Amino acid sequence: MSAATLFLLGAxxxxxxLELREKLAxxxxxxxxxxxxxxxxxxxxxxxxxxxxxxxxxxGVATQTEAVARLQAALCALNQMDARVFEQIRLELxxxxxxxxLLEVAAGIDSQMVGETEILGQVKxxxxxxxxxxxxxxxxxxxxxxxxQAAKHVRTHTAIGEGQISVASVAVDLALxxxxxxxxxxxxxxxxxxxxxxxxRAFKSREAGEMAVTSRxxxxxxxxxxxxxxxxxxxxQVAGALPDYDIVVCSLAAPGAVVTRAMAALAMRxxxxxxxxFIDLALPRNIDPDVAALPNxxxxxxxxxxxxxxxxxxxxxxxxxxxxxxxAEKAGALWQQIEPRMGGNHTEG
Amino acid sequence: xxxxxxxxxxxxxxxxxxxxxxLVLGTLALLRDRRQPRLTIYGFVAAGFVLQTLxxxxxxxxxxxxxxxxxxEIFQFTAWSAISLYLVIGATFRLSxxxxxxxxLSAVLTLVSLAAPGWDAAHRINAFGGTPWVALHAALALFSYGxxxxxxxxxxxxxxxxxxxxxxQLHGLFSFLPSIYELDLISVRLLAAGVVLMxxxxxxxxxxxxQDLASVDxxxxxxxxxxxxxxxxxxxxxxxxxxxxxxxxxCLALFAAALLSLGPVNASRHPVTPDxxxxxxxx
Numbered sequence: 001m002s003a004a005t006l007f008l009l010g011a012x013x014x015x016x017x018l019e020l021r022e023k024l025a026x027x028x029x030x031x032x033x034x035x036x037x038x039x040x041x042x043x044x045x046x047x048x049x050x051x052x053x054x055x056x057x058x059x060g061v062a063t064q065t066e067a068v069a070r071l072q073a074a075l076c077a078l079n080q081m082d083a084r085v086f087e088q089i090r091l092e093l094x095x096x097x098x099x100x101x102l103l104e105v106a107a108g109i110d111s112q113m114v115g116e117t118e119i120l121g122q123v124k125x126x127x128x129x130x131x132x133x134x135x136x137x138x139x140x141x142x143x144x145x146x147x148x149q150a151a152k153h154v155r156t157h158t159a160i161g162e163g164q165i166s167v168a169s170v171a172v173d174l175a176l177x178x179x180x181x182x183x184x185x186x187x188x189x190x191x192x193x194x195x196x197x198x199x200x201r202a203f204k205s206r207e208a209g210e211m212a213v214t215s216r217x218x219x220x221x222x223x224x225x226x227x228x229x230x231x232x233x234x235x236x237q238v239a240g241a242l243p244d245y246d247i248v249v250c251s252l253a254a255p256g257a258v259v260t261r262a263m264a265a266l267a268m269r270x271x272x273x274x275x276x277x278f279i280d281l282a283l284p285r286n287i288d289p290d291v292a293a294l295p296n297x298x299x300x301x302x303x304x305x306x307x308x309x310x311x312x313x314x315x316x317x318x319x320x321x322x323x324x325x326x327x328a329e330k331a332g333a334l335w336q337q338i339e340p341r342m343g344g345n346h347t348e349g
Numbered sequence: 350x351x352x353x354x355x356x357x358x359x360x361x362x363x364x365x366x367x368x369x370x371x372l373v374l375g376t377l378a379l380l381r382d383r384r385q386p387r388l389t390i391y392g393f394v395a396a397g398f399v400l401q402t403l404x405x406x407x408x409x410x411x412x413x414x415x416x417x418x419x420x421x422e423i424f425q426f427t428a429w430s431a432i433s434l435y436l437v438i439g440a441t442f443r444l445s446x447x448x449x450x451x452x453x454l455s456a457v458l459t460l461v462s463l464a465a466p467g468w469d470a471a472h473r474i475n476a477f478g479g480t481p482w483v484a485l486h487a488a489l490a491l492f493s494y495g496x497x498x499x500x501x502x503x504x505x506x507x508x509x510x511x512x513x514x515x516x517x518q519l520h521g522l523f524s525f526l527p528s529i530y531e532l533d534l535i536s537v538r539l540l541a542a543g544v545v546l547m548x549x550x551x552x553x554x555x556x557x558x559x560q561d562l563a564s565v566d567x568x569x570x571x572x573x574x575x576x577x578x579x580x581x582x583x584x585x586x587x588x589x590x591x592x593x594x595x596x597x598x599x600c601l602a603l604f605a606a607a608l609l610s611l612g613p614v615n616a617s618r619h620p621v622t623p624d625x626x627x628x629x630x631x632x
Binding site: 176300 | 510513514515520524528529589592594
C-alpha cells in the first residue's frame with residue numbers, strides 16, 4: 001500500500017440478521033479484548049469501535065493493505081465466527097464512502113427507526129472510549145468531530161428527527177402540546193395491560209407528575225403501580241377520581257365504554273379551566289367517542305396515535321434523500337481536508 | 350423634526366420594513382425548512398421597535414405631545430405598544446410563533462397606516478391642550494389596546510392549537526404552536542394587564558369628565574363600554590365561567606370592537622389643524 005486508507009469494517013442490521021448480529025456483538029469483556037488486540041495490530045494506525053445492538057463497526061486508519069484483513073481475522077476469532085460467514089454480512093468501505101457512512105449512521109438515517117437520536121450518543125461514546133484508550137489520531141479525531149457537527153446540522157435544518165414514531169411517544173408528545181410541562185400533570189392509567197404499561201412508562205420517563213393505576217383486579221393495578229411508584233386505586237372509584245387527573249390512559253379489556261360522556265362532562269365541570277386528555281388504547285374502545293365533543297377535552301384512540309406515528313415516519317423517510325445529499329456534501333468537504341494527510345492517490349467511490 | 354436627516358415617517362417606514370422582513374423570513378423558514386427562526390424574528394422585531402420608537406419620538410416632538418393625534422399615529426402607537434410587550438413576553442416565556450404573529454400584526458398595522466395618506470393628512474398640535482393627565486389617559490388607553498392586540502394574537506393561537514388537537518392535524522404551522530396551557534396562562538395575564546391599564550386610563554379620564562359632564566359623548570361611552578366588556582371577561586374568567594375556546598373567541602371579538610371604536614373616538618376629539626403635517630415631519 002502506497003498510502004494510508006480510512007476504512008470501515010463491520011456489520012449492521014442492514015447487512016446481517018439478528019442471529020448473526022448477536023454472535024458478532026462485543027458484549028462482556030469482548031470489547032476490551034478486541035481493543036487490546038487491535039492496539040498491537042501491525043499497520044493499524046488509528047481505530048474506534050462502534051458497538052450497538054444493531055451494529056458492530058470499526059473505523060480505522062490503516063497503512064498496510066493487510067491490516068484490514070488482519071482486523072477481520074481478529075474480529076472473527078474473538079467471536080468464533082467462520083470467516084466465510086462474516087464475509088457474507090461484511091460491510092467494508094474505504095475513504096469517502098466510509099466517511100459518508102459514518103455521517104449517515106450518526107444522523108440516524110441508517111438506523112432501524114429512521115431519525116432516532118440515541119445513535120448519535122452511541123457514536124459519541126465510541127469516540128470518547130477510543131480517545132480515552134489513545135487509539136484515535138489526527139484523522140479520526142477530525143472525522144468524528146466533523147461527524148458530530150454534521151449530525152447536529154441535519155437535525156436542526158431538516159425534519160429527519162421530527163415527530164415521534166411510536167404510539168407511546170406520540171401520546172407523550174400530544175400531552176406536551178396540551179400541558180406544556182408534564183411535571184405538573186397527574187396521570188391515571190386504567191388497565192394494567194402491556195400497551196398501557198408502555199405508555200405509562202413513556203410518561204414516567206418524561207417526568208410526569210403523580211401517577212395512579214386502576215384495574216378491574218386491584219392486585220394487577222398494585223403490581224403495575226409498584227413499578228412506577230404510583231398508587232393503585234379501586235376500579236369503582238374511577239368516576240370520582242377522574243376530575244383530579246389531567247391525562248387518562250385507558251387500556252382495559254372491557255366490552256364497552258368505561259368512561260362515558262356524562263362522566264367526562266362532570267369531571268370537566270370540576271376542572272373548569274384545565275384540559276383533560278384521554279388516550280384510549282383499548283380494543284374495543286373504552287372511552288365514549290362523544291367525549292371528544294366536550295370543550296377542552298381531547299381524545300385520541302389507538303388508530304389516531306398509530307396514524308400520527310406513521311405520518312411522522314413517512315415525513316422522516318421523505319427527508320432521507322435531502323439528508324443524504326446534505327451529508328454527501330459534508331462528507332466530500334471533509335474528505336478533501338483528510339485526503340492530503342493520507343498521502344498517495346485515492347479514488348472516490 | 351429630523352434625526353440624521355431623516356423625518357419621522359422615514360423612520361417609521363424603516364421600522365415597518367423590519368417587521369415585514371421578520372414576517373417574510375418567518376414564513377419562508379416555516380415553509381422551506383419547517384422550523385421557526387425565533388432569534389432572527391426577535392432580532393428584526395427588536396430592530397423595528399428601536400426604529401419605530403425613534404420615529405414616534407420625532408413625531409411627538411413635532412406635535413408637542415404624545416403622538417396619538419390622528420388615525421395614523423393611533424395605529425402606529427398601538428403596534429408599538431404590542432411590540433414593546435412582546436419584547437418582554439417573548440424573552441420571558443419563549444412562546445413559539447408569538448414573535449411571528451406579532452411581526453405579522455405590526456407589519457399590517459404600520460404598513461396600512463403608512464399606505465393610507467389620508468390618515469396622516471391632518472395633525473393636532475398639542476392635541477391634549479397642554480394637560481399632561483389627559484395625554485397620559487390617552488396614551489395608557491392606547492397602550493392597553495396594544496396589550497389587547499397581543500391578547501387577540503394569543504387567543505387566535507389558542508384556537509388554532511385547539512383546532513389542531515381536536516382535528517388531529519398536527520403538522521405544518523400547527524407543530525410550532527405553544528401548548529394550550531401556556532396560551533391560556535399568557536392570555537389571562539394579558540387580559541388582566543390590559544384591564545388594569547385601561548382602568549387606570551379611564552380613572553384619569555373620569556376625573557376630568559366629572560368636571561365637565563357635557564364632554565361625555567358617545568365615543569367616550571364606547572370606550573367605557575370596551576373597558577367594561579374586557580373587565581367582565583376578566584371577572585368571568587377568574588370565576589371560571591368563561592374559559593377555553595369561549596374566552597378566546599370573546600377576546601378576538603372584543604379586540605375587533607376595540608379597533609372599530611378607535612375611528613369614532615379619534616373623530617370626536619378636538620378639531621384638527623387643516624394645514625397638513627407638522628413642521629419638518631417629512632424627510
